[in-house]
Amino acid sequence: MSDTSQPDIALDRRFAQEFPELSIPWSAEEAAAPRLIMLNEPLARLLGLDPADLQSPDGVRLLLGNRVPRGATPVAQAYSGHQFGSYSPRLGDGRALLLGELTDAEGQLWDMHLKGSGRTPFARGGADGKAALGPMLREYVISEAMHALGIPTSRSLAVLATGDVVQREKPLPGAVLTRVAASHLRVGSFQYAHATGGSELVRRLADHAVDRHYPGAANADNACLALFASVVSAQAELVAQWMLIGFVHGVMNTDNMAISGESIDYGPCAFVDAFDPAAVYSSIDQSGRYAYQSQPVVAEWNLARLAETLLPLFDDDADEALALAQEALGAFRCEYSAAWVLGMKAKLGLSPDPDDETSTSVANDVVVLLQAQSLDYTSFFRALNHAARGDAEPVREMALDLEALDAWLDRWRDLAPNAEQMDRENPAYIPRNHLVEEALEAATRGDTAPFHQLLEAVTDPYREREGFVRYALPAPASFGPYQTFCGT
Known part of the structure; x- marks a missing residue:
């Protein structure tokens, strides 16, 4: 229910109004004893919000969705999805709500979105629609770390305790995450529109996506094809960035791939420690479908599912539409490979020249070295920063095969790596799995307190500081094999 005494915030209801077929008006469950745990004050200011207002009792209720601004229409969004390769025609926001769209001082539009706000009509089985504090804090720290690393991502505005107890393997404190994103349009959104409304609804959704994310596509001869090509490019760049930082999303279902090219839905995610291309952390990924090395392949597969929904809009002739889709999708591998090679050369301080075959060979071979010696991914690249300045001992101390490492180092040093560039590319601090769990x-x-200190480290990841040594160290041997859970 609207309340004029609430903190001043203007939320649009554009998606709710334009797509009643893809949303259900719904209300967040009332929190029993709401309490603010984390507030992202810099982000609040960026959004034009007053942090002091948001910390007030009215502001807390606003962040929980228990106070709805005048004119706003919170909705649960509908979408389909391929989950581990199996198609589910009706998924949707089972425990989430889109409160509305917020325009910041620069004119940028943001979705304000809740996670853990209670069961909706899209909730499945015995799901309670709630969330536990731990998983919501996980998304907060990981998403803010990704932002600090320069990787496109949804962002976390607040985590609030609800005062409720949620039952998982054991009773846990309940919480809600308030997050913002360029939008929450997913590949699964297009799949649902295609299945329920056909090409007319898909076209409306495509026009909406063009207007919101890729306005340049509107001027193309074939706007829908230009939209698809833009999404292909955005995802190629995004997944290359994941791979370069050692990030494993963990659940790359089509309902978790954003049209905007942002990272969204941080569930069983993790960062690679000792380098292993086959690394899988999610407890539910029994087949390794979403392993670290498989992420580019899965992204391309997901994009093919998006293309299937858009085919009738590419051309009236089915064969020509398919040919156009294949050509556009075919750019993914080239664009991903180019982005990865360019990014790896930057991490190594090498020339970005794509015609420099020697630097490209050195960049490709570093992966072979990392795998063969099970080197800690983040520590290795940070130690190379010192090697570029003449001190190779920190990186040499990691070697299991010193002769092989030295041979690669000699080739790399012959290319005169730029140490200052490497400082900007190789973080000292990431959300290391053992520190996140702690x-x-x-x-x-x-x-x-440990959460705040971890957050302080990873949101300024490239600047080494006194008192943060432990945040740059690999996991101790006692940490053992790591496994993550969805938290649902």
């Missing part, structure tokens, strides 16, 4: 366990017990 911080989440402490926060669940009521101690948020």
